[in-house]
Amino acid sequence: MRRLRVWCLAFVFAWLGACSVVYENPVLEAQQPESGYRFRTLAANGNSDELFVVLTLSGGGTRAAALSHGVMETLRQVSLPWQGRHTSLLDEVDVISSVSGGSFTAAYYGLFRDRLFRDFPQRMLYRDLQAELVNTVFWPPHALRFIYPEYRRTELAVDLYDDTLFEGRTFADLQAAGRPYIILNATDVSLGVPFRFIQSRFDTLCSDLSRITIGRAVAASSAFPGAFSPLTLRNHPDGCGYRRPGWFALAPRNREYDPAGYQRYLNEQSYLAQVRDPETGGWRKRRPYIHLTDGGVADNLGLRAVIDSLVDDASEWSINKWINRTAPRADGNARSSREDRKGSRHLVIIVVDAGRERAFGLDRVPTAPGLTDVLTASASVPIDNYSRANIELVREQLAQRLRNESRLRRGRQPLPGDERAPGLHFVYLGFNNVRDDGLRHRLNDLPTNFHLPREDVDLLRRTGCELLRDSVRFAALLKTLGAKFEADCRFIPGGGKG
Amino acid sequence: MNEYVVIRYPTDRDVYLDRDHAVPLGRTNRILTISSSGWHIFDLGEPVDYTPESRSVLIVNTDVDSPHELQFEPKGA
Numbered sequence: 001m002r003r004l005r006v007w008c009l010a011f012v013f014a015w016l017g018a019c020s021v022v023y024e025n026p027v028l029e030a031q032q033p034e035s036g037y038r039f040r041t042l043a044a045n046g047n048s049d050e051l052f053v054v055l056t057l058s059g060g061g062t063r064a065a066a067l068s069h070g071v072m073e074t075l076r077q078v079s080l081p082w083q084g085r086h087t088s089l090l091d092e093v094d095v096i097s098s099v100s101g102g103s104f105t106a107a108y109y110g111l112f113r114d115r116l117f118r119d120f121p122q123r124m125l126y127r128d129l130q131a132e133l134v135n136t137v138f139w140p141p142h143a144l145r146f147i148y149p150e151y152r153r154t155e156l157a158v159d160l161y162d163d164t165l166f167e168g169r170t171f172a173d174l175q176a177a178g179r180p181y182i183i184l185n186a187t188d189v190s191l192g193v194p195f196r197f198i199q200s201r202f203d204t205l206c207s208d209l210s211r212i213t214i215g216r217a218v219a220a221s222s223a224f225p226g227a228f229s230p231l232t233l234r235n236h237p238d239g240c241g242y243r244r245p246g247w248f249a250l251a252p253r254n255r256e257y258d259p260a261g262y263q264r265y266l267n268e269q270s271y272l273a274q275v276r277d278p279e280t281g282g283w284r285k286r287r288p289y290i291h292l293t294d295g296g297v298a299d300n301l302g303l304r305a306v307i308d309s310l311v312d313d314a315s316e317w318s319i320n321k322w323i324n325r326t327a328p329r330a331d332g333n334a335r336s337s338r339e340d341r342k343g344s345r346h347l348v349i350i351v352v353d354a355g356r357e358r359a360f361g362l363d364r365v366p367t368a369p370g371l372t373d374v375l376t377a378s379a380s381v382p383i384d385n386y387s388r389a390n391i392e393l394v395r396e397q398l399a400q401r402l403r404n405e406s407r408l409r410r411g412r413q414p415l416p417g418d419e420r421a422p423g424l425h426f427v428y429l430g431f432n433n434v435r436d437d438g439l440r441h442r443l444n445d446l447p448t449n450f451h452l453p454r455e456d457v458d459l460l461r462r463t464g465c466e467l468l469r470d471s472v473r474f475a476a477l478l479k480t481l482g483a484k485f486e487a488d489c490r491f492i493p494g495g496g497k498g
Numbered sequence: 499m500n501e502y503v504v505i506r507y508p509t510d511r512d513v514y515l516d517r518d519h520a521v522p523l524g525r526t527n528r529i530l531t532i533s534s535s536g537w538h539i540f541d542l543g544e545p546v547d548y549t550p551e552s553r554s555v556l557i558v559n560t561d562v563d564s565p566h567e568l569q570f571e572p573k574g575a
Binding site: 033040245246247250253254257258260261310311312313314316318320321323324325327328329330331400401404407408 | 522562
């Protein structure tokens, strides 16, 4: 009887403990456009605006994290003479937009900088994170938490990542670290669009991102459907004095001129709209909860953030506004010497894609594919097609801007103070660029879970380096910038082919 | 759809788009690119020593070679 009483008490305490684990994101008291985790509040850290480098890191579990790591450790080796000093291309990265597996690498670099190259392989890449996640679910005190329907498996991932990887750091810490601006992308399940862990997004929820841990954002970004439950945020009632941006007033009027902008407006409005609560009579948000799943569902490359900055002048790091800084004068044909013109400016977009090429294993046999194969294809084919379309969209946008910048200057002599058109560079790094057939097939066959043998991790890191080394566009960029790169990739474990 | 505007003013100063005063669209007297067609509001930010205080204009079907031109004047000019 006494033993039963002890067990009952233990159960009650564990149950009460579980009550406290249902997460509620912190309320924002007042919206402050000049503070919080935003691009313009980050210290530049000596990072020059004239060389604007954007890195996107795709999803794909440990294989994506390792490939991203290899690319970043290689960019760190690129020595760059810039504005009278020597720097590395990695130090010039201004924005990193990441999804799922790539978010581990991005967030770790954002918080700990060079520790990414010292302890990240041991702390994440070589680890069997998958087994740890499974073990933590079945640990009895954790299992008890699932009594609550609101409690999700993803909460255990949040704790694991915060405790063992990100050391409980928050977005306040990420802000304090300064540039690069790390954009961790999840997916808003209802809207089917990227949900970014940046304060401007959390302003619409009247929530304070600075007190949210990085582990939570990475867990949301990598909550692969099926393996992880969606992560839920509270969309707090509008008590923070949210001020709608100026373009909101114009968007309904522009619905036919700018349908994409109007859709962005509708999406934004969905976070803000309020309805009368029939029980209390007060106002509440129409979507009081926002459910998040893996960022790869909406955009597996993290490239949507770049597209938005290209097509949306209200973006906090509008690429169009950056290009406009060197817009030529509208009139006059006065001559000026080349020396009158200021130094060159360059926009560099590097896309790291750990996605698979299409496989043809099903086509080796006459048997029709089973239900699992068809469902897998149904889920992955649209994402792959969308990724390819996004790559082409960015490539075409940049090509069009280059053509227009050239037309803008055609037949004009530069005036004093005029600058040359900025250089726009796009570098895509994916497995389909691997020339060796055997290696490419091996890379494509690697699973996208959170455990890979050490030799595969090193192979991926080395591949990141070799993709850069073999990229014609990257070579052209280095030549333009006058940068130097030790191209043997031997600094990565496992050696390089040189 | 990219559109093109020139905001005329006697001196060089910042131009702001759609009341977003965090980052300027560009500078006056330059051929500026806008990322989307439609109605837009232009102003020159602080100090408001120019007239009109802002201009709301429909920007469509412009081209690099034929940008939409808008004029602001110093107050009292």
